[in-house]
Amino acid sequence: xxxxxxxxxxxxxxxxxxxxxxxxxxxxxxxxxxxxxxQRLVNQSYFTPTLSIKRNKFHYICERCGNRKRRLFANIxxxxxxxxxxxxxxxxxxxxxxxxxxxxxxxxxxxxWKKYKSPCSWTGTLTPEQKRxxxxxxxxxxxxxxxxxxxxxxxxxxTEMLFPAISHLLALGKRICIATPRTDVxxxxxxxxxxxxxxxxxxxxxxxxPDMEGTAQFIIATTHQxxxxxxxxxxxIIDEIDAFPFHSDPSLAFAVHxxxxxxSTSIYLTATPRKxxxxxxxxxxxxxxxxxxxxxxxxxxxxxxxxxFQLKKNVKRSLPPPAFIHWLKTRSNPERQILxxxxxxxxxxxxxxxxxxxxxxxxxxxxxxxxxTVHAADQDREEKIQLFRSxxxxxxxxxxxxxxxxxxxxxxxAVIDAGHTVFDEAALVQIAGRAGRSPSDPxxxxxxxxxGKTEAMEHAIEAIVSMNKxxxxx
Amino acid sequence: MYxxxxxxxxxxxxxxENLWSMGRTKTLCNQCENALKVIEGNRCKxxxxxxxxxxxxxxxxxxxxxxxxxxxxxxxxxxxxxxxRMQDMVTRWKYRGDYHLSCAFEQIFIETxxxxxxxxxxxxxxxxxxxxxxxxxxxxxxxxxxLADYLIPKREEFITRVYSEKQSKKTRKERLATxxxxxxxxxxxxxxxxxxxxxxxxxxxxxxxxxxxxxxxPAVYAYTLxxx
Ligand SMILES: [Zn+2]
Ligand SMILES: [Zn+2]
Ligand SMILES: [Zn+2]
Ligand SMILES: [Zn+2]
Numbered sequence: 001x002x003x004x005x006x007x008x009x010x011x012x013x014x015x016x017x018x019x020x021x022x023x024x025x026x027x028x029x030x031x032x033x034x035x036x037x038x039q040r041l042v043n044q045s046y047f048t049p050t051l052s053i054k055r056n057k058f059h060y061i062c063e064r065c066g067n068r069k070r071r072l073f074a075n076i077x078x079x080x081x082x083x084x085x086x087x088x089x090x091x092x093x094x095x096x097x098x099x100x101x102x103x104x105x106x107x108x109x110x111x112x113w114k115k116y117k118s119p120c121s122w123t124g125t126l127t128p129e130q131k132r133x134x135x136x137x138x139x140x141x142x143x144x145x146x147x148x149x150x151x152x153x154x155x156x157x158x159t160e161m162l163f164p165a166i167s168h169l170l171a172l173g174k175r176i177c178i179a180t181p182r183t184d185v186x187x188x189x190x191x192x193x194x195x196x197x198x199x200x201x202x203x204x205x206x207x208x209x210p211d212m213e214g215t216a217q218f219i220i221a222t223t224h225q226x227x228x229x230x231x232x233x234x235x236x237i238i239d240e241i242d243a244f245p246f247h248s249d250p251s252l253a254f255a256v257h258x259x260x261x262x263x264s265t266s267i268y269l270t271a272t273p274r275k276x277x278x279x280x281x282x283x284x285x286x287x288x289x290x291x292x293x294x295x296x297x298x299x300x301x302x303x304x305x306x307x308x309f310q311l312k313k314n315v316k317r318s319l320p321p322p323a324f325i326h327w328l329k330t331r332s333n334p335e336r337q338i339l340x341x342x343x344x345x346x347x348x349x350x351x352x353x354x355x356x357x358x359x360x361x362x363x364x365x366x367x368x369x370x371x372x373t374v375h376a377a378d379q380d381r382e383e384k385i386q387l388f389r390s391x392x393x394x395x396x397x398x399x400x401x402x403x404x405x406x407x408x409x410x411x412x413x414a415v416i417d418a419g420h421t422v423f424d425e426a427a428l429v430q431i432a433g434r435a436g437r438s439p440s441d442p443x444x445x446x447x448x449x450x451x452g453k454t455e456a457m458e459h460a461i462e463a464i465v466s467m468n469k470x471x472x473x474x
Numbered sequence: 475m476y477x478x479x480x481x482x483x484x485x486x487x488x489x490x491e492n493l494w495s496m497g498r499t500k501t502l503c504n505q506c507e508n509a510l511k512v513i514e515g516n517r518c519k520x521x522x523x524x525x526x527x528x529x530x531x532x533x534x535x536x537x538x539x540x541x542x543x544x545x546x547x548x549x550x551x552x553x554x555x556x557x558x559r560m561q562d563m564v565t566r567w568k569y570r571g572d573y574h575l576s577c578a579f580e581q582i583f584i585e586t587x588x589x590x591x592x593x594x595x596x597x598x599x600x601x602x603x604x605x606x607x608x609x610x611x612x613x614x615x616x617x618x619x620x621l622a623d624y625l626i627p628k629r630e631e632f633i634t635r636v637y638s639e640k641q642s643k644k645t646r647k648e649r650l651a652t653x654x655x656x657x658x659x660x661x662x663x664x665x666x667x668x669x670x671x672x673x674x675x676x677x678x679x680x681x682x683x684x685x686x687x688x689x690x691x692p693a694v695y696a697y698t699l700x701x702x
Binding site for chain 1: 481558566570573574615
């Protein structure tokens with residue numbers, strides 16, 4: 001081979017590696033290259049190692065997940081260095097970080113991402129309210145604003161509001177990530193984004209996803225997956241920023257912060273900002289835009305409260321209160337499917353059978369198979385959600401796992417034991433927001449069965465009423 | 475204390491019955507402890523699998539009896555059922571290599587051992603089923619060895635493994651047909667208790683047992699954390 005060709009093929013190799021590893025922070029075993037090539041790349045500073053677990057005077061820090069809790073580090077007798085040393089327990093599900101193994105970051109050139117002339121294949125039109133928000137997001141991106149919070153009521157159509165800003169950046173050859181704490185939301189977003197940007201390669205990352213590489217220009221991922229990135233993205237959009245576990249797990253905020261480039265924009269999307277975010281908004285530390293109206297311009301359904309004195313007794317026997325059955329029979333539109341929220345996985349599982357039998361006996365459903373249950377630990381969750389969406393299931397019992405991000409066209413929503421602590425204000429507003437989502441059936445009933453009004457219920461209703469007012473409804 | 479599985483707070487429940495155990499450290503919170511299922515009621519006297527009332531040994535063990543004139547294993551005793559939570563724990567412990575999780579099993583592993591093998595005199599050897607060296611490098615530790623090290627008498631080492639095999643990737647039939655992957659480095663003349671994390675088909679344990687018996691060992695028992 002002559003020298004020129006050799007240089008050229010070396011160049012090609014580096015370009016290919018750059019596309020695969022740029023923006024990633026990985027353990028050696030996550031880099032599938034043979035040892036000889038890998039060592040050469042390290043010697044030539046294409047890969048730069050950094051300590052994976054740092055020790056300072058008072059604590060240890062895991063450089064992958066940001067863990068600083070002493071109890072989430074443990075000692076292990078290491079076979080390669082023949083002594084005991086630390087590993088991180090916090091991020092172990094992503095592969096064990098050992099004190100003796102560094103993390104590697106790509107320090108070669110960044111790949112040249114493709115510039116798309118008109119990447120957006122979506123043909124719909126934005127409502128004036130969506131348009132206003134979309135323009136604000138574009139402005140934030142153009143001016144390299146650090147962060148912007150988009151507070152849009154449930155059903156405002158926030159995904160579409162992102163299209164102009166995403167198109168703008170793709171035209172400039174920038175790299176984009178949409179991250180969200182919930183796997184279900186990622187799964188729901190992937191097909192919608194692929195449809196809206198038909199010519200742009202998009203990869204979806206979540207635990208167990210078919211794509212695992214995460215090398216695309218446009219990534220949709222659970223926030224957890226961002227732990228493998230460093231200075232990768234020009235735009236990070238965090239959907240459902242207030243969702244558990246994002247707002248309670250510090251390592252996720254750490255991951256997002258590290259995954260974006262230093263000059264980049266973060267867009268936060270939420271229908272129910274937490275207090276922390278509200279305080280920052282009202283003190284003008286966090287710029288925001290408010291979208292008070294649903295895209296089909298019908299007010300948000302306001303929950304009704306139904307007091308049931310015997311609720312605890314009913315729940316103990318794994319049954320909903322009789323008032324629920326009564327409501328079921330007297331709904332204004334009996335054609336609608338039903339989303340039934342319960343506070344715990346255990347109750348969901350137990351109620352599944354009991355309620356199924358009862359409803360068949362009461363002739364409310366034809367057979368028990370028309371009632372199903374989903375929860376966080378349910379392996380068939382994806383299929384059941386699909387069956388519910390295709391209307392092959394009439395009633396879906398669920399925990400708060402379906403409180404947000406998933407959209408069904410025509411449902412009534414009921415909450416059993418709405419006074420339970422898992423139903424905080426944000427959860428209740430989100431749950432209520434599942435009703436009336438489609439233009440063809442823009443209303444829907446929301447009813448909370450409880451045995452004592454809580455502040456969360458009151459605040460949720462106040463919040464919904466006040467958003468309707470801001471949206472121009474009385 | 476914090477739970478080693480869920481990192482929630484462990485609050486020891488206090489009542490008169492468990493006052494004696496108050497001095498011990500809790501490693502799992504009550505919820506996580508209850509999520510694990512100890513094998514209760516009637517079990518196969520040979521392999522510890524759950525059996526209907528009045529049955530003595532299961533059909534699998536019957537087949538073992540037929541296959542060998544005498545089953546090389548006296549019996550296996552397991553503590554836990556392999557329910558969903560246990561599978562999740564094993565995944566993190568064994569396959570992700572969360573070494574610290576071992577401590578969740580320490581107490582019950584020691585206590586059950588005392589109750590189950592008290593009938594054997596002190597003259598008994600405890601050995602763990604070895605992993606191949608590649609597997610060790612990959613995971614960093616051998617969970618069977620960690621378990622055996624909790625026990626008294628002290629664990630001894632006189633079998634090693636030649637082949638590396640991913641048992642979990644095989645079908646039942648393939649597993650049953652595998653060659654004996656072990657060889658002996660020392661002769662034994664005492665009864666042996668083999669320690670492993672999971673009893674699945676019992677093939678691996680019987681390979682080790684056959685080898686021991688052929689080399690002068692009078693009796694072989696197995697003690698495993700989980701019956702899958
Ligand atoms: Zn970590
Ligand atoms: Zn080491
Ligand atoms: Zn726990
Ligand atoms: Zn048996």
